[in-house]
Amino acid sequence: MSTATVAPESTAYTPSAESIAAVLAPGEKPRRPGPLSASLTFGWRAMLKIKHVPEQLFDVTMFPIIMTLMFTYLFGGALAGSPREYLQYLLPGIMVTSVVMITMYTGVGLNTDIEKGVFDRFRTLAVWRPAALVGMIFGDLLRYVLAALVIMGVGLVLGFRPGGGVMGVAAGIGLLVVFSFAFSWIWTWLGLILRSEKSVMGVSMLVLFPLTFLSNVFVQPTTMPGWLQAFVDVNPITQLVAAVRSVMTGAPEAGAITWVLVASVACTAVFGALTMYRYNRK
Amino acid sequence: MAVNRTGLAVETSGLVKTFGKTRAVDGLDLAVPAGTVYGLLGPNGAGKTTAVRMLATLLRPDGGEARVFGHDLRTEADAVRTRVSLTGQYASVDEDLTGTENLILLGRLLGYRKPAARERAAQLLAAFGLTEAADRQVKKYSGGMRRRIDIAASILNTPDLLFLDEPTTGLDPRSRNQVWEIIRAVVAQGTTVLLTTQYLDEADQLAGRIAVIDEGRVIAEGTPGQLKSSIGAGTVHLRLRDAAQRPEAERLLAKVLDTTVQQEADPVALTARVGGSGAAVDAAAAGSRALAELAGAGIVVDEFSLGQPSLDEVFLALTDKAARTEEKA
Numbered sequence: 001m002s003t004a005t006v007a008p009e010s011t012a013y014t015p016s017a018e019s020i021a022a023v024l025a026p027g028e029k030p031r032r033p034g035p036l037s038a039s040l041t042f043g044w045r046a047m048l049k050i051k052h053v054p055e056q057l058f059d060v061t062m063f064p065i066i067m068t069l070m071f072t073y074l075f076g077g078a079l080a081g082s083p084r085e086y087l088q089y090l091l092p093g094i095m096v097t098s099v100v101m102i103t104m105y106t107g108v109g110l111n112t113d114i115e116k117g118v119f120d121r122f123r124t125l126a127v128w129r130p131a132a133l134v135g136m137i138f139g140d141l142l143r144y145v146l147a148a149l150v151i152m153g154v155g156l157v158l159g160f161r162p163g164g165g166v167m168g169v170a171a172g173i174g175l176l177v178v179f180s181f182a183f184s185w186i187w188t189w190l191g192l193i194l195r196s197e198k199s200v201m202g203v204s205m206l207v208l209f210p211l212t213f214l215s216n217v218f219v220q221p222t223t224m225p226g227w228l229q230a231f232v233d234v235n236p237i238t239q240l241v242a243a244v245r246s247v248m249t250g251a252p253e254a255g256a257i258t259w260v261l262v263a264s265v266a267c268t269a270v271f272g273a274l275t276m277y278r279y280n281r282k
Numbered sequence: 283m284a285v286n287r288t289g290l291a292v293e294t295s296g297l298v299k300t301f302g303k304t305r306a307v308d309g310l311d312l313a314v315p316a317g318t319v320y321g322l323l324g325p326n327g328a329g330k331t332t333a334v335r336m337l338a339t340l341l342r343p344d345g346g347e348a349r350v351f352g353h354d355l356r357t358e359a360d361a362v363r364t365r366v367s368l369t370g371q372y373a374s375v376d377e378d379l380t381g382t383e384n385l386i387l388l389g390r391l392l393g394y395r396k397p398a399a400r401e402r403a404a405q406l407l408a409a410f411g412l413t414e415a416a417d418r419q420v421k422k423y424s425g426g427m428r429r430r431i432d433i434a435a436s437i438l439n440t441p442d443l444l445f446l447d448e449p450t451t452g453l454d455p456r457s458r459n460q461v462w463e464i465i466r467a468v469v470a471q472g473t474t475v476l477l478t479t480q481y482l483d484e485a486d487q488l489a490g491r492i493a494v495i496d497e498g499r500v501i502a503e504g505t506p507g508q509l510k511s512s513i514g515a516g517t518v519h520l521r522l523r524d525a526a527q528r529p530e531a532e533r534l535l536a537k538v539l540d541t542t543v544q545q546e547a548d549p550v551a552l553t554a555r556v557g558g559s560g561a562a563v564d565a566a567a568a569g570s571r572a573l574a575e576l577a578g579a580g581i582v583v584d585e586f587s588l589g590q591p592s593l594d595e596v597f598l599a600l601t602d603k604a605a606r607t608e609e610k611a
Contacts (some may be wrong), residue, residue, distance in 0.1 A: 014460070237450075
């Protein structure tokens, strides 16, 4: 570190009218970037933030590993005879649970980010308005993929053998990422309407815990009482897990897959619109 | 650059913004001529920041009209955005990113291709003396450097109108002077600058015209000279050696200066406002006459100063006046 040379430099600066005039010279103003290009630029910002603060990847690496190990060995023997047997059923579900839980950090991140002045700058730019948020979620998609790959890696080491092969696994992760992108818009909306990151966290947990546990992630719903089955059947996570599980085992269920895709579009449309409504009025 | 017929960068009439029951901006009328530095002067909570945030399209007005270069703030927000830039009170750059990354990011968002954005970032960093800090995260910058990267980010789009919200608050004197120099250089290029400040001397140094704002409204408007002479050219402060001589000194001063003299809490201090409306030039003469008179009467003066009215004094005088007119009406 060249701290010795930096200190005098920063105080010795005298603004030069010529150099400031040069940067203000009325050159050709570039054409405004399109929605995709602007969103990708904001996605690049998310990448840079990961580069500068790599610790933020803890939640997408350590948390999924702990989840997978914990539930495989906690329930495996009791529910399926052996952890290895149970893993064949559990892995797609625990992957969905982990990634869906990680989506809430999108809302938490937005809530802390937007309190800083930099969003003022973004909002005074004449770019496609949702770009800043879409780009942020693009960055998060990378985190989702990373978490899914970490879990798949742990699963393979522990003995998970997906019948669908590489294509099946890739399709499963693809479905999960599409759904997570859509689901993230709920958190961006909450991130904008709730006052602090703590409350975003609290509300997210309140929604996510029942949604992920009261589903087909850990056990077959047929073992549950009727009223609980009724909830599990309408739970979107159940549909998502069914779809992911089906493609990974190599027997795609068209119904569940369609449901996931339609729900993703609907969720993006509704909560994307609500998010933008709040964002424009913040 | 294309300026609308009136030659005004900003014109508002009856602009209102409420937060719950608070009327932060309450019927603001402004006319900012293009190509000048215009100062919004007022204490904390006067509504300066809210006004600027509305004009920069960050807040929606609740009432009134506002145009920026002839574009309606509400219906043509994107057209306004291509012409303006804002440097807020808090860093409006990403503190986790380096100086270069911040400027490339903004350049890309304005539509520059990557090589052009990179080149422009380097050019701006050089102009603002930040080349050596280019690859450091902004959170590691000093206060003055942060302000500079902020202003650099604001002029990246060569705005026609630059909003600077309290640009020197919290800066040391050297950094403050640097920011002043930058503002002068920017306005010399034809950019209009709308500056908010709590400091009269800052407005005085930079602004061609000033609007004094209180409780969300303009209570006085004019050139710095007009504003100062409207409340008196200056203030005489003096401290005597002997507190016992104060009553006599007060009597003498009142006679010579033909004004009321105030006794301060400090038992040896006196304050008097000199040179009423239009009498600005006489302030210094009146001051020295007073000093001679006191010396003649054998009163020892330890400290004597003839200063411009401070913002407090301008402000108190103006709000006094506003209160008096209301009583009359």
